[in-house]
Amino acid sequence: MDDENLLAIGALAERTGVSVKTIRFYSDKGIVPPTCHSPAGYRLYDIAALARLELVRTLRELDIDLATIRRVLDRETSLTEVAEAHAAALDVQVRVLRLRRAVLQAVAARGSNPQEMNLMHKLVNLSEAERHRFIHDFIDNTFGGVDANPAMVELLRSSMPELPEDPTPEHVEAWLELVELVQDNDFRTAVRRMSEYQAKERAEGDTTGLHHQLTETVRAEVGRALAADIAPESASAADIVDTLTARYADTFGRTDDDRLRRWVLERLAVANDSRVTRYWQLVATINGWPPLPDLEPVFTWFGRALHAHPGKR
Known part of the structure; x- marks a missing residue:
């Protein structure tokens, strides 16, 4: 092997921007092992080791764990598969961060107390199905058990509120107000009265729909x-x-x-x-x-x- 093409650990650190301490750690773990050692016992690295270290550095900057990086380097999994999995995980993290940002902006705009902030945070972090449950419970309570206008019930169930991927404070505030509204007993009583009136009309022959x-x-x-x-x-x-x-x-x-x-x-x-x-x-x-x-x-x-x-x- 041509010693002129080998890099000492300090030169490798300078070329890659990775600290000497970190390179030693990677070497000890077998992630970027030295190509060979000098007669004095110093670690030496060739161009392939340089390329391997740069790949490891890039993957770590993308927050990919060392166990996964080792599998990529050992060809136990492909870089494409790892990239797809981590991109999907980042999508989830980005959505959570956007929701948190919207909650904090809404709290600042409303001057919310800790209780209201906690409620907003819980609401936006529920799953879509859990958020829809508020609306379905409202519909079941107000239209259940009576032969009300089926077109109206279908309209309510098919018009579910869907928080966007990047919600604004207005979206969060609207969600908070909507949940408070559908849980208000006076409002539920009023809507129940409407559904019972519709049922009476249908019993008298009204089938006109919406x-x-x-x-x-x-x-x-x-x-x-x-x-x-x-x-x-x-x-x-x-x-x-x-x-x-x-x-x-x-x-x-x-x-x-x-x-x-x-x-x-x-x-x-x-x-x-x-x-x-x-x-x-x-x-x-x-x-x-x-x-x-x-x-x-x-x-x-x-x-x-x-x-x-x-x-x-």
Whole structure:
């Protein structure tokens, strides 16, 4: 072997940036053994040992343990397999760090006390299934055991809040508020009343499902009235009521008469709860959906207009 191509341990340390102490440790463990020894007993390393040490240094900087590095060097496992496994592990670590960052930012923004910070931390660190359990428990409690509108139950179960990979403080705060909301007994009682009302309607023959188009019509018509500052008690409001009750009659197959208007008022009294709107707004925030409008002013105006104009003109 050409001694000119051999490096003493100090020269090897200088070439690689690895300390002499660490190289001795690797040599003693057989991870980067010396190529040979000088007549005086000093360790010497060739180019292959240099390349081996540089690989070990790189893998250690990537936080790969020595046992795994030894298997790679001994060709018991491939570098590709190790890289894939550690990349997957790092993905998990990165997600945890992002969650922690979002919690700390939310705590700072809210001025949270230790109890609230602890709750936020626990919530975001739950598994997806564990977080979904809060929502499923809420649905089971409010819709279980009654023949409510199945389309509504399906909508709730299929619209689960999903924390993104890189959550913001707003996502964390929305999760905290949502969990508090679905565990609120007053809110659960109100939603249970809605589900029981739906069951009563279904028992009387209503099989119409959800009414997105009808809701959008009410929002558009009343929205224009609100924008124009039309009072619910005015004659102009009566025309809007006539238009909307006609749509209700068409949607539900009913006669557009005084009885229909009392029935619409009853529906509004049961369904017009700002907390329902807030529920969907929080889910939208967590899932990154477009912001949802607050329909409470719309239905409040419509209810007042129906009271003011109980009969069709």
